[in-house]
Amino acid sequence: MSVSHVSMNKSGMTSMTTRKKKMTYDEQSIKNSVMAAKMRAYKEWPYQRKAIASLLLRITPGLGTCGVDQWFRLYLDPEMFMPLPIEHKAGVLAHEAWHPTLMHGDRRGNRDPKLWNIACDLFINSMLTRRFLPDWACFPDKYNL
Numbered sequence: 001m002s003v004s005h006v007s008m009n010k011s012g013m014t015s016m017t018t019r020k021k022k023m024t025y026d027e028q029s030i031k032n033s034v035m036a037a038k039m040r041a042y043k044e045w046p047y048q049r050k051a052i053a054s055l056l057l058r059i060t061p062g063l064g065t066c067g068v069d070q071w072f073r074l075y076l077d078p079e080m081f082m083p084l085p086i087e088h089k090a091g092v093l094a095h096e097a098w099h100p101t102l103m104h105g106d107r108r109g110n111r112d113p114k115l116w117n118i119a120c121d122l123f124i125n126s127m128l129t130r131r132f133l134p135d136w137a138c139f140p141d142k143y144n145l
Helices: 027-044 046-053 086-101 113-127
Strands: 003-008 014-018 022-025 056-059 066-068 073-076
Touching: 022 027, 027 046, 027 056, 027 073, 027 086, 046 086, 066 086, 086 113
Parallel strands: 056 073
Antiparallel strands: 003 014, 014 022, 066 073
16 A cells, blocks of 8 residues: 555544545544553553553654654554554554663664664564564564574
8 A cells, every 4th residue: 555645634633645545544543542452452461551551642644653752652653553453553552662661762872773773673572472563563583683
């Protein structure tokens, strides 16, 4: 599916225009989906429950991914997140919650930000069950690690 335009209107509707069809996600359906994913993640990773619960949703159309900062603000692109099955949504939230839990932003120092993020992603994903992450996620075995 090829994306050509993403926008959020004043009523909070996020639109994605593709060559095949236009998909629209309203803010409430995004919040409901995130909450359902959090509930699933609590069940799978009870020791990470507080960190996952601390994620503060920031809907970010056009980001193309999910990300988190050291204050647990979760930047989420609905186009990437909403089509995922619930297991992958839960895994993405657990993955993102690990970054601030492990203080990855604070520990980066002068390291290359992109390389540091990949290394951190590989470490986090090695702790998560593969069935909870999309195939395009970074996994150590993809790099013979």
